[in-house]
């Protein structure tokens with residue numbers, strides 16, 4: 218039921234935060250467009266609610282697909 222808190226608005230804000238984080242740290246942006254994992258179809262920002270603006274996202278937290286290959 219806690220998944221109800223996850224919305225498209227949150228996802229777009231998380232994606233923006235991740236883009237800013239990458240730019241400020243001179244890191245490549247690896248996350249898929251829209252945050253949707255190409256393998257499992259879940260949103261890569263879902264579940265990692267405290268990290269998008271603070272950590273480099275290099276893989277899916279759900280199926281562990283790496284985006285940097």
Ligand SMILES: [Zn+2]
Pocket residue numbers: 254255256257258259277278279280281282
């Ligand atoms: Zn995945």
